[in-house]
């Protein structure tokens with residue numbers, strides 16, 4: 001078995017022939033699937049006053065890895081002014097090294113086509129819709145498995161993509177989130193002021209705005225903004241990749257596009273939407289404060305104290321959980337529609353639109369479910 | 380365990396929904412053979428390729444690699460068989476968010492234990508082989524169509540695959556580059572024993588490097604000839620001769 005092992009391993013030997021002539025012998029197997037030595041290790045060997053390099057080979061097999069190793073070596077020689085004599089190399093190797101340096105109408109049947117009447121189209125749309133549900137569940141399952149692979153360490157997270165998305169969702173969305181949260185806070189304050197005046201309890205504006213913004217509206221508004229901004233962008237980006245066969249290229253290599261593309265986006269949104277939700281809550285309360293103190297004659301301190309007493313940790317927790325769930329819903333819808341995209345520019349547009357619609361639908365459904373759950377739990 | 384026939388296609392029928400693109404395609408590709416798939420535009424060559432590489436389940440029939448039924452083995456084995464293939468798509472299909480070097484390096488980084496330095500060197504070497512030395516840091520969008528295509532070939536060759544499947548390597552390439560790629564394909568076969576399936580219309584390539592071929596007909600939606608392209612030109616089906624002489628015979 002020893003000789004068998006020998007032909008499966010790479011071997012490298014250097015011996016000086018004359019004072020300035022160094023001979024390198026390559027033997028065994030030099031292939032891509034091995035742990036080959038780093039060509040940098042040869043630099044010190046070459047240093048010692050060599051002016052000529054010759055090769056001897058006894059290779060059982062070789063591929064591009066050997067060629068790459070040799071080309072590093074040859075570049076090193078050229079840099080050091082060492083003359084490398086390629087005669088000792090196999091003919092194929094010399095050829096490939098030289099090549100790398102050489103640069104200088106029909107009948108169509110069975111296809112849809114033609115316009116169908118209204119009822120037909122409704123029927124087709126209904127059938128397609130019912131086919132949509134299993135596909136959505138399958139995609140959900142794929143994401144869950146991908147998270148599993150991440151947690152078990154079988155998949156490396158694409159940090160670069162994650163940070164890019166975090167920046168895209170976070171800092172760049174601040175302005176629009178600020179504006180909308182401020183206005184919604186203002187609306188809430190006015191709405192409350194009118195109703196509460198009838199019972200002479202205008203100070204409860206503070207409770208309404210604080211709890212309303214932190215618990216519900218902050219997350220809802222942020223979710224909807226992110227659906228429009230980011231969910232559509234995800235769908236367009238993945239859709240375009242689908243058009244260019246890029247996703248197919250991942251699949252043929254056995255690399256899961258879910259791991260590579262969907263996972264970082266989902267994580268980015270699940271992290272960032274809760275933070276934006278918190279921020280949105282504060283901006284909303286600020287608007288409430290501003291309106292109450294300037295228009296409804298509530299004292300600054302009164303308002304502040306009322307807000308502090310109304311807000312409990314659980315409200316923040318509810319807001320954060322909702323933010324995270326809505327973020328996940330947006331990422332899921334955006335990526336789903338992007339991956340389902342057809343192979344045309346038009347399909348990319350449809351995917352983006354459909355992503356926003358699906359996101360908002362899912363956000364609303366999960367908002368209702370979460371509200372019922374939190375109520376039942378007494379949170 | 381390796382049998383003589385690495386690729387066998389049996390009664391393959393490919394369809395998009397109800398629309399049958401090609402039916403009853405059967406052929407075998409031997410090891411180290413350069414196999415040409417030819418036929419008019421839209422006859423289903425690219426669709427056939429998608430069935431060969433695992434992207435599109437055939438409507439009927441199957442593809443065998445070394446006797447293993449590609450479309451009916453379990454998932455892990457299916458993936459392992461896919462790993463033996465290197466594929467170049469008709470449009471290049473370079474990942475647009477990665478540079479050329481990153482595109483070629485990605486499979487190497489995923490599936491080998493080589494040092495980053497050696498990987499970089501392999502990447503540069505492969506790009507040099509397709510005549511793109513020095514374009515390592517370009518994004519695909521910054522390249523011409525022909526260059527993108529060659530970059531696609533460099534990526535397909537990244538892992539020195541046993542079987543290389545190339546969709547129209549020479550369309551959109553200048554004649555000298557096309558000839559350079561033909562030489563490269565011959566060198567790959569010669570040195571690595573690579574089995575190469577080429578979809579092409581390029582008459583010079585078909586007659587110059589093809590060992591064996593099939594011709595897919597647009598009208599009858601099936602294959603009408605197999606065999607050595609030079610022989611087909613001399614004595615084959617009149618429709619194939621018509622094609623190979625650009626309609627002059």
Ligand SMILES: Nc1ncnc2c1ncn2[C@@H]1O[C@H](COP(=O)(O)OP(=O)(O)OP(=O)(O)O)[C@@H](O)[C@H]1O
Nearest residue numbers: 395398400418419420421422423424425426427469
């Ligand atoms: N995604 C698809 N959905 C429906 N029909 C398709 C699809 N892709 C291709 N077709 C049809 O299948 C047929 C074969 O297409 P294919 O791309 O395989 O042709 P081809 O032989 O590669 O042509 P070319 O020489 O132009 O590359 C064409 O008639 C085309 O209209």
Ligand SMILES: [Mg+2]
Nearest residue numbers: 424425469546
């Ligand atoms: Mg094609």
